[in-house]
Amino acid sequence: MNEAMKDLIAIGTHVIIKKQNYSKVYKVTKNGNLMLGKHQKVHMNEIIGKPYWSTFEMIPNSERKTFDLRLAEKSEEIEETGSWFDLQDRLPSGPDNRFIIDDGTSQKLSKEQIIELQESGTSGKEIVGQLIENSKSFVEKTKYSQEKYIKKKQKKYFRYITVFKTSILGLHEIYFRQDHSKINNIRMDSLAQLLSYSDVQSDGLFVLYDSGSQGLPAAAMLNRIGANNTGTLINLHPGNQPQIAIVQAMNFPKEQAERLISVNVYSFLRLYYQGESSVLSECKLLNDYYINKNIISDESITVLNNTDIEKDDNNLETKSEINLLKRKNDELVNSSPIKKPKWLLETQMAINIIKESKARGLVIVAKEHPLNIINGLLPFLGFSRPFVIYHMYREPLQETYVALKQRQGVINLRLYSNFLRAYQVLPERTHPDILTNDTNGYILTGYLVE
Known part of the structure; x- marks a missing residue:
């Protein structure tokens, strides 16, 4: 174009x-x-x-x-x-x-x-x-x-x-005005601090955990990384599908959008520590593969699972059909390859990237308590690299601060509270904006060292 x-x-x-x-x-x-x-x-x-x-x-x-x-x-x-x-x-x-x-x-x-x-x-x-x-x-x-x-x-x-x-500022103003809870009450000044403290640059690997902000942090970080460079962003999310509405609204070029890899955090950690077999053993991949290929219908699978052949002695034709389906199913299971789902391939890609080089920055935007999340993701952060945690409430970050303070290798911990007050400046009526929204959240920053 x-x-x-x-x-x-x-x-x-x-x-x-x-x-x-x-x-x-x-x-x-x-x-x-x-x-x-x-x-x-x-x-x-x-x-x-x-x-x-x-x-x-x-x-x-x-x-x-x-x-x-x-x-x-x-x-x-x-x-x-x-x-x-x-x-x-x-x-x-x-x-x-x-x-x-x-x-x-x-x-x-x-x-x-x-x-x-x-x-x-x-x-x-x-x-x-x-x-x-x-x-x-x-x-x-x-x-x-x-x-x-x-x-x-x-x-x-x-x-x-x-x-x-579309721009990050314009989209933030719209979402914040409509319902600021949908973007986890992140104001623009807090979003700017997330980008600044995490040292987002145009190259290197960055890891983001976002548990429900409509993709605002991911869009801002990917926009800061830019197009036609080597920067990569791994977006970890707790649900089945990532919230990337704002990422899609930014109209990123294909090359830039492909450097955003969204994977489930639980699948990511399990696949990283336990291997692929632990994931495949719990998936019903064979039936899904053959049903999608129209080799065996889902009605036939139901017959195979629910029909007791021994009890049906009077219908020899039914017994013959069921035996034929079972033999065909056994042959397909033994001879056909397993098609890996898209989410598994994306998770493997993210793991391969993070094994090659540690992340240059870690950002956590959580609605749940962030302590277990930061403990699980800190091993993927490079030494002398920053991490940033955002939470709507102060108490979870205070507890996380105390826990990290006792951990070896974490330094320069700081807990911030932001409040940016808007002012109406007009002739003879200059005063703080009465309708200012004070929901802003708190930020905990620090560095990981050897």
Whole structure:
């Protein structure tokens, strides 16, 4: 893919759709639709083949609350939305809002008239202008209340969306705003410290244990490693399937994505210490292999397992068929090779890589108690290399700190508590952000030495 094609929106990629302060992740499909909020449905086929960072105007469709997209040719159309505040500067304002009574009669335009303006294709700027002109109480509001009113109406009637490339910052903002517990309450400053303390670079091997963060740490580490180099990331997870939603949303090149190896942590440890036979002995690989190859059907396997031939003396034909199936099954078992599942091959690959060279950094993002995890994974870390443990609560890290402090070969242990406070900086109203989320977790760092 040449450089020009990389800047065009293609089917199958993930993008960030932004409408004012609202943003959402969207996977591009041929005839896909996007729900903005609960009611607005947007046909997204127009964005395919267009450059990233393009702005589109939402055109009302014949179906109610459904919109088509049209590429906005002039950026001035978007910038003109700021002229609403110029209108506010020209209108008078009141000293306070104590005499404003919300009796439902201050707006002259009825709900039906506003809907008719929307369906007729009137721009959001014109609709908000008419709402201001037909409001009895607007000139009585304070400047601050007028600004809040305009922003509220702007959010409701603004009809432009912009398509952005996905990034770690953009995806983190979306997931953290929607439900920060799904990414283990990791804030952006904590994620930056995880990358910094683990010394993630473009080469070498790095090991990550993540027990439920939608792939945010893996995506950030793989993004820091970069493309077209020798860096490798082994992503250990406790479940059957890794959580890599954010990794997939980053649209990494194939070469870069293949250097992320996701394996189950329990299978990894058992295969490393006990060998392949310990894993294969517990798997029903033979029946799965033959069923998938359509050599023996699963119904026939059920017959073989559940039918007692000796009790069926009256039906000689049934006995003959069952004996034939059993002989055929024995021949296939003795002659056909065993097909190893994909997860086993990936686990063997990860073990081979880690046997060749120890990890340059170890990151643990855990919802469970991290002590047994760090004890199990420290042997795979190289000497004089860092490890970082993130947990939502302080007490598990305190216990881990005490245990590691007594262990030989672990030095420079530090337990951090982060709190990054956002501030609203505006004329005559600068103060800490009231809606700041204080859920951030704790970080334990250290080094492994001989």
